[in-house]
Amino acid sequence: MSREYWVIVALALGAVALLGLAGAARRPRECLFLFVVGQTISWPVTILMVYFGLIRSPVRLFPQATESNFMMAFVFFPAVFVAYYRFYPREKGWLGRMAYSLAVTGAGALLHAGVQKYTALLMYVNYSGFHSWLTLGLSFYIARVYCDWFFARLKERKAKGA
Amino acid sequence: MSLEEGMLKAAVAGAVVSLALVPRGRLPEMQFVILFVQMPCWVLGLSAVELGLLEYPYRELASANRTSFVFEYFVLPVACVHVYNYFPWRATAPVRGAYLWGIGLALTVFEAGLERYTRLIKYTGWEWYFTWVSVVFIFWLAVKTTRWFFSAADS
Numbered sequence: 001m002s003r004e005y006w007v008i009v010a011l012a013l014g015a016v017a018l019l020g021l022a023g024a025a026r027r028p029r030e031c032l033f034l035f036v037v038g039q040t041i042s043w044p045v046t047i048l049m050v051y052f053g054l055i056r057s058p059v060r061l062f063p064q065a066t067e068s069n070f071m072m073a074f075v076f077f078p079a080v081f082v083a084y085y086r087f088y089p090r091e092k093g094w095l096g097r098m099a100y101s102l103a104v105t106g107a108g109a110l111l112h113a114g115v116q117k118y119t120a121l122l123m124y125v126n127y128s129g130f131h132s133w134l135t136l137g138l139s140f141y142i143a144r145v146y147c148d149w150f151f152a153r154l155k156e157r158k159a160k161g162a
Numbered sequence: 163m164s165l166e167e168g169m170l171k172a173a174v175a176g177a178v179v180s181l182a183l184v185p186r187g188r189l190p191e192m193q194f195v196i197l198f199v200q201m202p203c204w205v206l207g208l209s210a211v212e213l214g215l216l217e218y219p220y221r222e223l224a225s226a227n228r229t230s231f232v233f234e235y236f237v238l239p240v241a242c243v244h245v246y247n248y249f250p251w252r253a254t255a256p257v258r259g260a261y262l263w264g265i266g267l268a269l270t271v272f273e274a275g276l277e278r279y280t281r282l283i284k285y286t287g288w289e290w291y292f293t294w295v296s297v298v299f300i301f302w303l304a305v306k307t308t309r310w311f312f313s314a315a316d317s
Contacts, residue, residue: 051226065211
């Protein structure tokens with residue numbers, strides 16, 4: 001098996017490990033919601049980036065059906081978002097929270113850039129690790145604010161007894 | 163504007179407008195269904211194209227994606243919102259089954275028409291009843307999962 005397929009397997013295992021770490025077994029509803037929110041953003045964003053020629057994925061799952069990196073965008077990054085959200089340090093000040101967000105999305109971007117550098121799973125055409133950091137940071141921010149709002153609405157409704 | 167382009171635009175517009183039917187109290191359910199349903203849709207849609215069973219000759223974002231982006235990502239999830247909202251919970255099991263299989267059949271007949279008369283979809287090994295079974299499966303999964311999601315909070 002080529003190196004690319006080992007990386008795909010590693011990303012899948014990494015996603016499972018992240019979901020386990022985030023407590024998906026104990027909080028299945030919350031984690032499912034976070035996961036599908038992550039997917040709803042990262043998968044179309046990736047398709048659009050491929051469409052506009054920013055990145056390419058020469059080796060990938062579903063090679064006939066898509067030009068995008070399914071494992072990274074549909075499975076791995078959503079799992080990173082689940083863990084990111086579950087461990088978000090709400091009790092810390094804005095500086096601590098900002099540092100946490102920059103660190104997690106920075107690690108994600110570093111991994112993305114590493115995968116593009118050492119494997120044929122990704123190729124940056126008009127893109128860089130820095131762009132990846134920005135994209136991840138912005139998507140995680142939007143997704144986190146939305147999930148906070150959604151969970152608050154649910155709680156409100158429960159309190160009203162509806 | 164070609165027939166296909168017009169139909170895709172009409173499908174998106176129709177789906178957006180149809181969301182106005184969702185009662186205010188059901189907005190959280192609407193969001194959950196739309197977010198959740200794209201997951202099984204993409205997996206099934208990508209698999210069908212990968213296996214060479216289906217082609218979408220006219221599609222959005224054609225150079226990046228060979229499945230129907232508009233259908234997997236928006237139109238079918240919105241259809242599931244309505245299927246969930248009007249689901250006859252109090253009815254007997256055969257009626258509930260007929261509800262899902264009936265709506266699924268209507269969608270299947272519509273898709274078979276698209277296959278015959280437009281370039282939106284081509285069956286290259288696919289059969290109309292594959293659509294019927296997979297759409298009913300998605301409906302069922304959406305209804306079950308949404309009910310479970312809202313039945314209780316995580317402990």
